[in-house]
Amino acid sequence: MLEIRDLHASVEGREILRGIDLSVRAGEVHAIMGPNGSGKSTLASVLAGNERFEVTRGEATFLGRNIFEMSIEERARAGLFLGFQYPVEIPGVTMANFMKFAVNEKRKYQGLDPLPAGDFLRMMRERAAIVELDQKMTSRAVNEGFSGGEKKKNEIFQMAMLEPLLALLDETDSGLDIDALRVVATGVTRLRTPQNATVVITHYQRLLDYIVPDYVHVLYNGRIIHTGDRSLALRLEEQGYDRLIAEQA
Ligand SMILES: Nc1ncnc2c1ncn2[C@@H]1O[C@H](COP(=O)(O)OP(=O)(O)OP(=O)(O)O)[C@@H](O)[C@H]1O
Ligand SMILES: [Mg+2]
Numbered sequence: 001m002l003e004i005r006d007l008h009a010s011v012e013g014r015e016i017l018r019g020i021d022l023s024v025r026a027g028e029v030h031a032i033m034g035p036n037g038s039g040k041s042t043l044a045s046v047l048a049g050n051e052r053f054e055v056t057r058g059e060a061t062f063l064g065r066n067i068f069e070m071s072i073e074e075r076a077r078a079g080l081f082l083g084f085q086y087p088v089e090i091p092g093v094t095m096a097n098f099m100k101f102a103v104n105e106k107r108k109y110q111g112l113d114p115l116p117a118g119d120f121l122r123m124m125r126e127r128a129a130i131v132e133l134d135q136k137m138t139s140r141a142v143n144e145g146f147s148g149g150e151k152k153k154n155e156i157f158q159m160a161m162l163e164p165l166l167a168l169l170d171e172t173d174s175g176l177d178i179d180a181l182r183v184v185a186t187g188v189t190r191l192r193t194p195q196n197a198t199v200v201i202t203h204y205q206r207l208l209d210y211i212v213p214d215y216v217h218v219l220y221n222g223r224i225i226h227t228g229d230r231s232l233a234l235r236l237e238e239q240g241y242d243r244l245i246a247e248q249a
Contacts, residue, residue: 006058018222034219079165090142127160149180156187185210
């Protein structure tokens with residue numbers, strides 16, 4: 001469903017992504033690991049349509065459509081979900097209203113009527129339970145004053161509500177406590193179906209104990225230098241990136 005070929009992207013004239021190739025099919029879970037500054041978040045930002053980044057070469061398609069020709073809303077409606085390392089706050093808009101809008105936008109795109117209020121509330125309750133999100137949070141403004149862990153739960157809650165075909169999650173490199181780690185992991189695992197796919201960017205081998213990716217990719221200096229299975233993450237934990245990088249050089 002996601003095909004990335006020779007993707008190059010720059011920010012302020014500096015090339016950050018230097019030829020990314022990645023194929024994600026339905027039913028798969030991919031993990032992207034790599035040292036700080038290797039371009040992981042940049043890849044997520046480029047796919048999300050962040051205008052600070054300029055795509056200079058290569059292509060990316062989602063369900064056969066050129067991602068870069070789709071607006072950010074179109075990407076979301078087509079089933080792409082992007083979780084952010086640093087989620088935005090939306091003061092004055094409650095989580096419940098935000099989600100109602102997002103869910104109904106998606107339904108409209110699918111040719112469905114808006115969800116009746118009762119059904120929506122039931123859905124929110126059910127999905128909040130998946131990520132152990134306190135119901136009370138849904139009446140607060142989106143991410144405003146949320147702790148790091150709460151933002152993370154909220155992100156997976158949004159994912160549970162929107163049922164994306166492809167979720168791309170950029171996990172923060174610090175501050176995810178054991179609880180948040182577990183929430184992300186169990187959320188992703190419970191939401192997994194043969195029809196959807198997840199790409200999770202993480203520094204934590206431990207996260208992959210719960211999520212169990214089909215593929216682990218190592219991003220270094222703007223390129224995927226190595227792809228393996230789960231055992232690659234274990235090896236990286238033991239040996240660090242240096243050896244792998246030296247081997248590829
Ligand atoms: N807006 C920007 N302006 C200038 N440089 C940027 C910008 N965004 C990213 N970069 C640079 O691009 C490189 C890759 O950054 P990126 O955030 O993609 O790394 P990362 O792999 O996600 O790292 P981490 O593991 O620390 O999250 C870094 O050198 C960073 O400084
Ligand atoms: Mg990052």
